[in-house]
Amino acid sequence: MLVAISMKKMKWLLAAALLCVGIGQASAEANPRYAAIVLNADSGEVLHAAQADAPRYPASLTKMMTLYLLFEAMDKGLLRLDTAMPVSAHAASMPQTNISLKKGDRLRVRDAIPALVVRSANDAAVVVAEALGGTESEFAKMMTAKAKAMKMTATTFRNASGLPNEMQRSTARDLSILALRLMQDYPDYYHYFSTASFTFRGKTYNSHNRMIKNYAGTDGMKTGYIRASGFNVATSVLRGEHRLIGVVMGGRTAQSRDAEMVALLDKSFTRAEQLAKLSPKAAKQSPASKVVVSTQTVRQVIRQAPDTxxxxxxxxxxxxxxxxxxxxxxxxxxxxxxxxxxxxxxxxxxxxxxxxxxxxxxxxxxxxxxxxxxxxxxxxxxxxxxxxxxxxxxxxxxxxxxxxxxxxxxxxxxx
Incomplete structure (x- = not known):
C-alpha cells in the first residue's frame, strides 16, 4: 500500500514537471525572446525552468544589481540615506525613463532608491554608478565582478540602467539568483521593492509593477523593458510557508508577461506544497531560514536568532x-x-x-x-x-x- 501511494505521488510529480516543460517549450517556440524560472526561496529548488540559461537582455532588471551595490555601500557606511550625490552631464543626458535631473543637481540616496525601483529612472542609475564607481563604465565592471562572485556566470553588465547595449546580457536563472541575494543579504532594504509610488520635487511617480497589486502575496521586485528584450519582470511572492521567486523575460506586452508569471506561480505553489508533503522534514526546517518582509512602513524581519x-x-x-x-x-x-x-x-x-x-x-x-x-x-x-x-x-x-x-x-x- 505504501509503495502504491509513493508511486502515485511520483506519477503526479512527473506529470506536473512535464506540464511545466510543455508550457515553457510552447512559449519559447512562439516567442524566441522568452525565458522563465521559478524557484523556492527557502530551499533554492527550481520549480520551473524554460530557456532559463539562454542569454537575454536584462533591460531594467539591471537596476537590481545597481541597487544591490548601493545597499552594500550603505551597509559598509560609505553612503547614508541623506548622502547627496552629484548629477553629472552624463547622468542628466539619460533618456526616458528618468526623473528629469539636471547637471549640477544633487540626488539624495533616499530619493535615488525609489527612483530606481518605482520610476526605473535611468538618470538616477547613472548618479549612483558615478557615486560608487567614479564612472558608469567602471561601475559596470563592479557590477559584473559582483555577478561573478554570486555565481551569476552568464551575466555581463555594460551600464547601470539596462539601456540597450549588445554586450549587456544575463539569464533568467542569474536574475533569480540576484533577486534572492537582495532579500537574503539586505532584508532591511527589501521593503523598497514593494513601493507603489513616490514623490520627487512635487511630482508623483507610480510603479510599473502591477504584480504587487494584482497577485496576492507579492511584495517585490522589479520590471524592465527595452525593444530588444521585450517585457521582463522579477517577482517575489510569499504565501503560507512558501516564498517563491519568479523571473519571466521577453513578454510581448506587460499584460501577457504578467499573465505568464501568474500562471507559472500558481503551478509552482501547487508543486511546492506537494514537495513539502513528500519531504516533511525539509518543510519543517524551511521556515527557520525564511526571510519575511512586510510591505508596511514599519517592517519586521523574521530571521532573528533568539539570543538578543x-x-x-x-x-x-x-x-x-x-x-x-x-x-x-x-x-x-x-x-x-x-x-x-x-x-x-x-x-x-x-x-x-x-x-x-x-x-x-x-x-x-x-x-x-x-x-x-x-x-x-x-x-x-x-x-x-x-x-x-x-x-x-x-x-x-x-x-x-x-x-x-x-x-x-x-x-x-x-x-
Whole structure:
C-alpha cells in the first residue's frame, strides 16, 4: 500500500514537471525572446525552468544589481540615506525613463532608491554608478565582478540602467539568483521593492509593477523593458510557508508577461506544497531560514536568532505619549525598537547603539541592545534601542535622522 501511494505521488510529480516543460517549450517556440524560472526561496529548488540559461537582455532588471551595490555601500557606511550625490552631464543626458535631473543637481540616496525601483529612472542609475564607481563604465565592471562572485556566470553588465547595449546580457536563472541575494543579504532594504509610488520635487511617480497589486502575496521586485528584450519582470511572492521567486523575460506586452508569471506561480505553489508533503522534514526546517518582509512602513524581519543580548543601560520609565494619543493598550506596548545599523562585529554594533543613545535624552529609549542575526551565510549584529512605544520609536528615529544617523522603526518579534 505504501509503495502504491509513493508511486502515485511520483506519477503526479512527473506529470506536473512535464506540464511545466510543455508550457515553457510552447512559449519559447512562439516567442524566441522568452525565458522563465521559478524557484523556492527557502530551499533554492527550481520549480520551473524554460530557456532559463539562454542569454537575454536584462533591460531594467539591471537596476537590481545597481541597487544591490548601493545597499552594500550603505551597509559598509560609505553612503547614508541623506548622502547627496552629484548629477553629472552624463547622468542628466539619460533618456526616458528618468526623473528629469539636471547637471549640477544633487540626488539624495533616499530619493535615488525609489527612483530606481518605482520610476526605473535611468538618470538616477547613472548618479549612483558615478557615486560608487567614479564612472558608469567602471561601475559596470563592479557590477559584473559582483555577478561573478554570486555565481551569476552568464551575466555581463555594460551600464547601470539596462539601456540597450549588445554586450549587456544575463539569464533568467542569474536574475533569480540576484533577486534572492537582495532579500537574503539586505532584508532591511527589501521593503523598497514593494513601493507603489513616490514623490520627487512635487511630482508623483507610480510603479510599473502591477504584480504587487494584482497577485496576492507579492511584495517585490522589479520590471524592465527595452525593444530588444521585450517585457521582463522579477517577482517575489510569499504565501503560507512558501516564498517563491519568479523571473519571466521577453513578454510581448506587460499584460501577457504578467499573465505568464501568474500562471507559472500558481503551478509552482501547487508543486511546492506537494514537495513539502513528500519531504516533511525539509518543510519543517524551511521556515527557520525564511526571510519575511512586510510591505508596511514599519517592517519586521523574521530571521532573528533568539539570543538578543541587552548590553548596557537598565530599563527606564517610558516617556509620556504625545498629546492626543490615546492611553490604554498603546501606552503599555513597548514592543517597538529603533534599529541604527547592522555590523559584522558585535563591538561595532554596541558602539553604534551607544552613540545613538547618547544623541537622545535618556527618556527616549529603554535599553541598548545588540541582536545577532543569520542572513544567508553571514552573521550580523544589529544595533537597536528596544523597549519603546511606537510613538517614542518614531520620535527617536526622526531625531537621529536630523542628526545624520540612519535608522529604522521596527516591531520586535513576539511582541
Amino acid at each position: 543580548r541587552v548590553i548596557t543601560r537598565p530599563p527606564v520609565v517610558p516617556a509620556p505619549l504625545p498629546q492626543g494619543v490615546p492611553t490604554g493598550s498603546l501606552a503599555t506596548d513597548l514592543g517597538w525598537a529603533v534599529q541604527v545599523g547592522s555590523f559584522r562585529a558585535s563591538e561595532q554594533a554596541r558602539d553604534r547603539a551607544s552613540d545613538a543613545a547618547r544623541r537622545l535624552d535618556s527618556i527616549e529609549f529603554a535599553q541598548v541592545s545588540v541582536n545577532k542575526v543569520s542572513i544567508s551565510d553571514r552573521t550580523l549584529f544589529r544595533a537597536q534601542l528596544i523597549g519603546l512605544q511606537r510613538e517614542q520609536a518614531k520620535r527617536a528615529c526622526e531625531r537621529l535622522v536630523r542628526q545624520g544617523m540612519d535608522c529604522l522603526v521596527i516591531k520586535m518579534p513576539n511582541s
